Amino acid sequence: MAHTQVDQFLFGAAYYDEYILPHNLDRIETDFQMMREAGMNVIRIAEFTWSTEEPEPGVFNFAHVDRALEAAQKYDIKVIIGTPTAAVPSWLVELDPHVLAVQDGSGQAKYGARQNMDIVNGTYRFYAERIIRQLISHTVQHPQVIGFQVDNETKYYDSCSPDMQKLFVKSLRERFHGSTDELNKAFGLDYWSNRVDAWENFPDVSGTINGSLKGTFDEFRRAVVTEFLAWQAGIVREYMRDDQFITQNFDYEWRGYSYGVQPAVNHFEAGKALDISGVDIYHPTEEHLTGKEIGFGGDVARSVKDGRNFIVLETEAQGQHGWLPYAGQLRLQAYSHVANGADGVMYWHWHSIHNSFETYWKGVLSHDFEKNPTYEEAGVFGREMADPAVGGRLLHSTKQNRVAIMVSNEALTALNWFNLESGFPFGGSTQYNDVVRRFYDALFELNVEVDILPVNAPAERVNRYAMVLTPALYVAPQSTIDTLREYVRDGGHLVSSLRSFVTDENTKVWQDKAPHDLTDVFGVSYNQFTRPDGVVTISGPVLEGASHAEALIELLKPESDDVEVLAAYDHYAWNSYAAVTRHAFGAGDAEYIATLPSADAARAILREAVEHAGIRVPGADLAGTVTVRQTVTPEGKTATYLLNYSAEPVTFASPVAGEVLVAPEVIGQDGKLTGQAAPLPAGTAVEAGQEITLGRWNLAVILG
Numbered sequence: 001m002a003h004t005q006v007d008q009f010l011f012g013a014a015y016y017d018e019y020i021l022p023h024n025l026d027r028i029e030t031d032f033q034m035m036r037e038a039g040m041n042v043i044r045i046a047e048f049t050w051s052t053e054e055p056e057p058g059v060f061n062f063a064h065v066d067r068a069l070e071a072a073q074k075y076d077i078k079v080i081i082g083t084p085t086a087a088v089p090s091w092l093v094e095l096d097p098h099v100l101a102v103q104d105g106s107g108q109a110k111y112g113a114r115q116n117m118d119i120v121n122g123t124y125r126f127y128a129e130r131i132i133r134q135l136i137s138h139t140v141q142h143p144q145v146i147g148f149q150v151d152n153e154t155k156y157y158d159s160c161s162p163d164m165q166k167l168f169v170k171s172l173r174e175r176f177h178g179s180t181d182e183l184n185k186a187f188g189l190d191y192w193s194n195r196v197d198a199w200e201n202f203p204d205v206s207g208t209i210n211g212s213l214k215g216t217f218d219e220f221r222r223a224v225v226t227e228f229l230a231w232q233a234g235i236v237r238e239y240m241r242d243d244q245f246i247t248q249n250f251d252y253e254w255r256g257y258s259y260g261v262q263p264a265v266n267h268f269e270a271g272k273a274l275d276i277s278g279v280d281i282y283h284p285t286e287e288h289l290t291g292k293e294i295g296f297g298g299d300v301a302r303s304v305k306d307g308r309n310f311i312v313l314e315t316e317a318q319g320q321h322g323w324l325p326y327a328g329q330l331r332l333q334a335y336s337h338v339a340n341g342a343d344g345v346m347y348w349h350w351h352s353i354h355n356s357f358e359t360y361w362k363g364v365l366s367h368d369f370e371k372n373p374t375y376e377e378a379g380v381f382g383r384e385m386a387d388p389a390v391g392g393r394l395l396h397s398t399k400q401n402r403v404a405i406m407v408s409n410e411a412l413t414a415l416n417w418f419n420l421e422s423g424f425p426f427g428g429s430t431q432y433n434d435v436v437r438r439f440y441d442a443l444f445e446l447n448v449e450v451d452i453l454p455v456n457a458p459a460e461r462v463n464r465y466a467m468v469l470t471p472a473l474y475v476a477p478q479s480t481i482d483t484l485r486e487y488v489r490d491g492g493h494l495v496s497s498l499r500s501f502v503t504d505e506n507t508k509v510w511q512d513k514a515p516h517d518l519t520d521v522f523g524v525s526y527n528q529f530t531r532p533d534g535v536v537t538i539s540g541p542v543l544e545g546a547s548h549a550e551a552l553i554e555l556l557k558p559e560s561d562d563v564e565v566l567a568a569y570d571h572y573a574w575n576s577y578a579a580v581t582r583h584a585f586g587a588g589d590a591e592y593i594a595t596l597p598s599a600d601a602a603r604a605i606l607r608e609a610v611e612h613a614g615i616r617v618p619g620a621d622l623a624g625t626v627t628v629r630q631t632v633t634p635e636g637k638t639a640t641y642l643l644n645y646s647a648e649p650v651t652f653a654s655p656v657a658g659e660v661l662v663a664p665e666v667i668g669q670d671g672k673l674t675g676q677a678a679p680l681p682a683g684t685a686v687e688a689g690q691e692i693t694l695g696r697w698n699l700a701v702i703l704g
Helices: 028-037 063-074 090-095 122-139 162-175 180-187 211-237 267-273 292-304 329-339 373-386 409-417 432-445 478-489 599-612
Strands: 010-014 042-045 078-082 145-149 245-247 258-260 277-280 310-315 342-347 403-407 450-454 467-470 493-497 537-539 547-554 564-569 578-585 588-593 595-597 627-632 638-643 650-653 658-662 691-694 699-703
Touching: 010 373, 028 063, 042 063, 042 342, 063 078, 063 122, 078 122, 090 122, 122 211, 162 211, 180 211, 211 245, 211 267, 211 409, 258 292, 258 432, 267 292, 277 292, 292 310, 292 329, 292 432, 292 450, 310 329, 329 342, 329 373, 329 627, 329 638, 329 699, 403 409, 403 432, 409 432, 432 595, 432 599, 467 478, 467 599, 478 493, 478 588, 493 599, 547 599, 564 599, 588 599, 595 599, 638 658, 691 699
Parallel strands: 010 042, 010 342, 042 078, 078 145, 145 245, 277 310, 310 342, 403 450, 403 467, 467 493, 493 588
Antiparallel strands: 537 547, 537 564, 547 595, 564 578, 578 588, 627 638, 638 699, 650 691, 658 699
16 A cells, blocks of 8 residues: 655755756765755655656666665655656657647647647657656665656646547547437537537537537546546556655646646546645745735645645745745745645755756755755754654644635636636636635635535535535536535535536536526526626625625525525616525525625625634634634644734734744844744743734744
8 A cells, every 4th residue: 555644744855966057066965965954854856857867769867866866865865756757858759749739729839848748649658658667667666765756737738639639529429428419419519500410520629619618628638637647657556665655746727826726637536546645836925925825725735635634846945036035934935835734845946957948947056056045944944844843743734624615627617718707718807716716815814724625526525514615616517516405405504606506517508597406595596697897886784885896797686585685786777686695595504696706895705604604713803914724733732823924023812822833933134043032932831812923924833
């Protein structure tokens, strides 16, 4: 049996001895000495270096891998081996140009970039399997190798190659039992003469105008990613020891940093092939550090394995321009990951590289390889977590959250096509992840911690939560609707937003009153909606004054007298319609938010919803001042993380009693501890209500 959790807290970085220039610079001894000094105990190697490991077909060279493993053993640093399959060598493209993906809207990919291959191409799979087997068999018995990362930030890379489309048509043929009539009916293909009457004549889908077909193609390609990672994991499992694990560094929608649900991967399905969930989380720092991206990324990564601990396989040290952390921020960020349930934090990467695309995505060390404030502050965290009295007590901590957010890759695809503001793939800017993040961020700011549920979560998983939120759950299979109906009937509190429960799994709009099959649960219905156009506001008992509606307004009509209207539209044209409602159903109730509220309004609405659900929120009164997150340690104690994501010191009443495990240390601009006495030294006993002061970009952890 493989390991499903690490043996110690992992702290380290990706390490690329083969990238260091000039080539005659021998750094490895110095590098590993510096890592150990900083409390680092793990490196990640070998991914993206296929051409180095196999410079010619069938000629293998693992000298740089062996060199790193030799140094790792000397300095007792653990190693995670990454399969190198996310960047193909030039000889493979010369051998078969079709290993490169034919991509939506841009044609045949060109050699040079990473992650530009067609992951279903037979030639690619043949040679990828060969390099995986060679690398894993070469390294698997080394005592420092604790695990393997399959591929890197895997996606389907917009591939719409002939191979990908043939496999897609095959999947449709199986799904619809060989009947093109069933296909045409499910997808509405009679429209604009898109009807298909022979599987052999199936058209190229890259130019489709049919949202159902487009959404199903994307769903299929996500399934291909799931199969691809399971395929790689299966090969690795033929060799790996029982004390090793398999992981993958999932990433998120990218908006200059990790933002929202990943469009090209279903993390929950792809994660089934892994032993430990892994994640890459990148986020703004300096004046823009809020903790929200760290929180969202960690909450998804933890939820992929239904609450099990995960590893942050990549996060920034210095990062890109404008991300150089202020004094204290690097330590604050690292503990923020731990507060989410991370059992490891690793930087991308150790040293800044001297050539090519990511020259200025800087690592722990700069191009001169000298110690710097980022390195020094990483060492402050690393040495703290290496202390068994700190890291040893926080390792394998779990969450006991009472609120969950349900997400859907299919809803994401659909609402990126049927844009909220226009109903078309153009004419608006508000997309699915904007809605998800509006509500997630509001809960984060309220100090309400959440888990993330997939749309197909079984009833027993959904029923664990006192409150479930479905932001823009546009694509909702009947099975999900049935689960949520029973959840409310049995006493749950459901909160749903605009554009939820609109279509079936084929992105076909339901034909009954909206929201489909739930009008009795919510006590409302609607059959018209429009844009607020900047002139519509909402007001009501859950809001302080009027607040602008954004993106879209659905015009809710109560179906019964017992519907509680929490907010209504103020505009003279729509003031007879409700905007936010609640309705008792069975032993529970259901709340519907028929527009995208402003950030302030979203906080107000959700604050009242959480209170109504009877959920106790530690530090609720600190919302907007200090972020509070909690874990339960293996010894059964509650670790309360008090996080100050601001440039000003804050003084507040402690929400908990206990012992200070991690003190708010003062770090200077050189990245080192200043030697000033911590305002709340480790080991101090704290009473609930006791006044605490946290400096800017600082934190404390109280164990009680």
